[in-house]
Amino acid sequence: MWRTIHVEKLRGETTIPVYVYSEELENMTVREFRRRLDRFGPREDYILIYRGIVLEDHKKLRDYGITHEYTVHRLDRLPGRGLMGRFLKEKHLQEATSTLKLLQVPFQDTSLHKDSSQIDIGFAAQVTLNQLKSSKNISERQRLEIRVDCKKLLIALLEKLLKKAPVHHxxxxxxxxxxxxxxxxxxxxxxxxxxxxxxxxxxxxxxxxxxxxxxxxxxxxxxxxxxxxxxxxxxxxxxxxxxxxxxxxxxxxxxxxxxxxxxxxxxxxxxxxxxxxxxxSINKELIVENQREMSLVAQRLIVDHVRSVGGITKVEITKELLLSAAGARQKYHGYLEDEKKKKERQAVDLKRKALTDDLDDLKKKRARMDTHTHTHTPDSSISTFQKPSR
Structure with missing residues (x-):
């Protein structure tokens, strides 16, 4: 017999019925339920919530008391939604049902923005603004200007983040x-x-x-x-x-x-x-006594750059490159000096640790000797060999 569990987006805009056999439902884990749910659309990063509790993948549905005709809530965890939600209208974010769609939201479009008085500038900033307004240190106009400046900052921050977001590729x-x-x-x-x-x-x-x-x-x-x-x-x-x-x-x-x-x-x-x-690990195969991992990383960076520009003859000789090459020897000596100091510190630490361990051993030996001496006093030995009185 079929059993139904309803999955509802946290904002309530969609409800998906998931059908399972009654025998499956008895022992179905949250992970298996997720796989069944993923058949209804692209796999996204989300969490499942029931009665305010986040469901753990390794547990069974019955551990949470979930059975026929129960409703589980789904919360999508899309990067950037939190920042956009501070100044964009909610209906435009609801249409971004995947990471790719979220990246395509035209958040610079002012027609999608909330009213300036509704921009979320954060709890602490909101409290500070309210205090300044109540004490009449700022006017209502200045208060709105601060909110608009915060919105500009959020837009600039999002532009930087999305420009470097790897999912663009x-x-x-x-x-x-x-x-x-x-x-x-x-x-x-x-x-x-x-x-x-x-x-x-x-x-x-x-x-x-x-x-x-x-x-x-x-x-x-x-x-x-x-x-x-x-x-x-x-x-x-x-x-x-x-x-x-x-x-x-x-x-x-x-x-x-x-x-x-x-x-x-x-x-x-x-x-x-x-x-x-x-x-x-290529590094692990190449590292030998006279070649460190830092050298391998530097060599890879150089090779990758040469390949990207199309050959060694096409590498541009810039002022920064010349200065870096001129100071390479000095940097190398600085590195050797740092390594020498590091080894000296390690040697001192090892010596201190060895002395501390020896001191602890001596304390333990003394404690054992004190215990042995206390349990074998002369009086106790004499009383042991006294004949019982008749």
Whole structure:
């Protein structure tokens, strides 16, 4: 028999009925319920709330008392919505049901803005303004001007944030295909996203276009394999790393070697210039006694820049570059001096720790000797050998 659980957006604009069998509902976890709910639309970052309590993925619905015809609330966690909500009208934000739509909201358009008196400038600022107004230190006009200035600041802040937001890039948005849960459930969508990423990587000369057909074939086969394994469908990013899982299932198999090379490139993007662990750390393979990680990072930055401008002959010799090169030796000596001082401090700390440990050992030995002496006094020994009186 079918059972229904209603999922309602927190603002109440949409209600989605989720149907499950009565036998499933008895032991269904919140994570399984999320997967069922994700079939009704694109996977977004959200939390589920019931009676003011945020539902935890590993718990079962019955742990919260959720059963047939109950309603669970869903709250989307979209970046930027909080700042936009301070000065934009609510109806325009409700239409932004995904991260991409939120980025496309024309928040500079004054026709979408709230009235100046309704702009949210924050609790503390609001209290201060009210105090200044009640004490007649500022006029109503000045009060509104402060609110308008706050709105200008919020708009400028949003412009800066969204300009640097990585989700603007097609490559970043398409990286959803590396989500193990998507691989197991949405094969064709993942293949389409992988194809888009390959177009970008080929254009950047990171991938040979002659290899793309083989890469897509291997990726399709890997998605088929993922659909058969529970650890992909039940993947929890809070407890398991994506690179760990993909290295174990993809990186160690020769049949997926070509797509694994592409996946390594994509996974390194989220780490910036940091070392990437779990089986494909290039830094770990290259670091030797006479070469430190800082040197490797610097070399990578130089190589990436040379590639981006199209070759060593096209590198622009600027004044900043010349000054940096002239001061390189001095910076290196400064680095060596800092390392020497660091080692000296470590040696002093180790010596102090060794002395402290020796002192603690002596105190413990003295305590044991005092205890032994107290339990074996001469009086007690004499009384032990006295004959009992008749």
């Amino acid at each position: 097609t490559l970043v948005r398409s990286m959803q295909c590396l989500d193990p849960r998507r691989m197991a459930e949405c094969k064709e969508l993942c293949v389409s996203q992988m194809r888009r990423m390959l177009h970008i990587l080929v254009g950047a000369k990171h991938v040979n276009e002659a290899m793309c057909d083989d890469i897509l074939r291997e990726f399709r086969e890997f998605c088929d394999l993922a659909a058969l394994q529970p650890k992909f469908r039940e993947f929890d990013p809070k407890n398991t790393r994506v690179d760990t899982l993909l290295h174990e299932t993809m990186g160690t198999k020769p049949s997926f070697s070509k797509v694994w090379d592409v996946v390594k490139i994509l996974l390194v993007l989220s780490h910036g210039q940091a070392s990437v662990e779990r089986g494909f």
